[in-house]
Amino acid sequence: MSSNIQIKLAARPEGLPKKTDWNIVEADIPVPLDGEVLLQIIYISLDPAMRGWMSAARSYVPPVRIGQVMRAMTLSKVIESKNPKFKPGDFVTGTQGVQSYAISKGEDLAVVDPKMARLPKYLSVLGMTGMTAYFGLLEVGKPKPGENVVVSGASGAVGQLVGQIAKITGCTAIGIAGSQTKCKDLVENYGFDKAIDYKSEDVTTSLLKFLGKGNGIDVYFDNVGGDILDAVLGTIRSRARIIICGAISQYNNTSGESAGPKNYMALLVNRARMEGFVVFDYIDRYPEAVSQMVKWMAEGKLKSTEDIVQGIETFPETLLKLYSGANSGKLMIQSASV
């Protein structure tokens, strides 16, 4: 044990977060009081939503304050415990932030079983990422067997899972991703029926060609917004459901406003619905989803990739991989060995 490295928000970014938007500081390792535990953070989850947390704008959670440790989901090891619910050596998930050590009263912690799944899985398929794919697709999208499901950001952590859960549900799964390599991977390794490279293909044309005449999209899980949302809106059919999960294409927009979906009147013509959701609303049902996902993994029906970068100091540049499309699967930082 040396010191606690913390990544603090130094300034609210305009556009993509820059190095100068962060302060990397070394603090003393904190000492737990009665009822508290000292945690060493092993894995830090990097999520597209982080860009929103850095903004002052009203959202579903308060913004991270300037000077505060950046908010992040984490998997940690209990080092010292003055709380009877935890013992040294336990592994726990929580929201400890981008730092190497943290104190917790335990209320936000959940003990995980390293024998049930490898530790990084608790931040990907069994963490917020998996819960987002599971509840977003099944509860908001309500796909029925035989329907056509499209997901954008399909090579991302959430997207990979959405396509696979769509297949498990008996749907046709179509992914939209940003390279031919990613598309090949989605079809060959993740069982997508079709993948469209939006950088080299016209999304509407490719969708319509794949679907065939008189066919359309029933469920669209949107991670990206922008032109791709418009393209998919142009191909929906009656009673379609659009799940607004994110808008990566717009998060770092500096014009101060998002590009809205020009094609939104397709909702009227098709009696369709566009609905936002926040995964935390389903927190009481996480255990149900976790046991379902573990079962699917055991049956070989559900795979997830983790893209693990070493070293907490890499956080400012590693985060940018989410917005440049440089990563596949779940991006996380390993800040200590187990």
Place this chain on the structure above:
Amino acid sequence: MSSNIQIKLAARPEGLPKKTDWNIVEADIPVPLDGEVLLQIIYISLDPAMRGWMSAARSYVPPVRIGQVMRAMTLSKVIESKNPKFKPGDFVTGTQGVQSYAISKGEDLAVVDPKMARLPKYLSVLGMTGMTAYFGLLEVGKPKPGENVVVSGASGAVGQLVGQIAKITGCTAIGIAGSQTKCKDLVENYGFDKAIDYKSEDVTTSLLKFLGKGNGIDVYFDNVGGDILDAVLGTIRSRARIIICGAISQYNNTSGESAGPKNYMALLVNRARMEGFVVFDYIDRYPEAVSQMVKWMAEGKLKSTEDIVQGIETFPETLLKLYSGANSGKLMIQSASV
């Protein structure tokens, strides 16, 4: 009986329909065959949706073909009947189009009772207009007592009814309209709690001021799209429902694409829903809505205004009143006296 004056679509308009987009022709009065009735059209309903029917774009009904009589809801009188279900002197509603006489096999006709309500009411509160307000607000918006309901195009035929039905449901009704006179009328004569003149007020500011801190919009019935949709999206609260009924601000847009709602990410943050609907989907339930509306009218809880213009030849310019905001209440043409 002289001749049948018909208004036919001559060209697909770009932007606002021009005089040259119409042909006014005089045809012979048609003769009914066995099973048919000859109708004299008394009232012709003018609806914002007509602009969509004139476009070649895919929609929930096929476009009106070039050279075809313009589609319109009508109230007619049976002049001659070779169909046992109808007798001369009956009044019927149907979709006879913008012409002074029409033949029908009777399948699309419904006999109405001139004693239950004045005839023009069958094209307004008891017609498609009323059905749109009733099912759009109650079935898609699902307002609960105490919620805040906003309607745009509030002085229009649908808007006036939406606000009044919101009040009947126990909600706070807020209208957005295009003049101070219209706003005064909504509050004084239609019982709206608040009306905002979007031409002289900033809609977001006025909404937030009226609602007060920590409050927001639960249901928005959108007839107009564009900037007003964005403004209201900025004031929604958790689980809000946005009913996409129309987008008058965009119908005559010549850029070829609608302005999308830039603020659509408010749906995510607020776990809100934006949903399109087409009133024809509720056709089996029209009788339920009609009897409810008649009851509310009898109890003095529901008023409607009809803006009746004389003469079928005025159709090309009368239609434009819908898009310039020149009318209040239900716009219709009287093409013959009863």
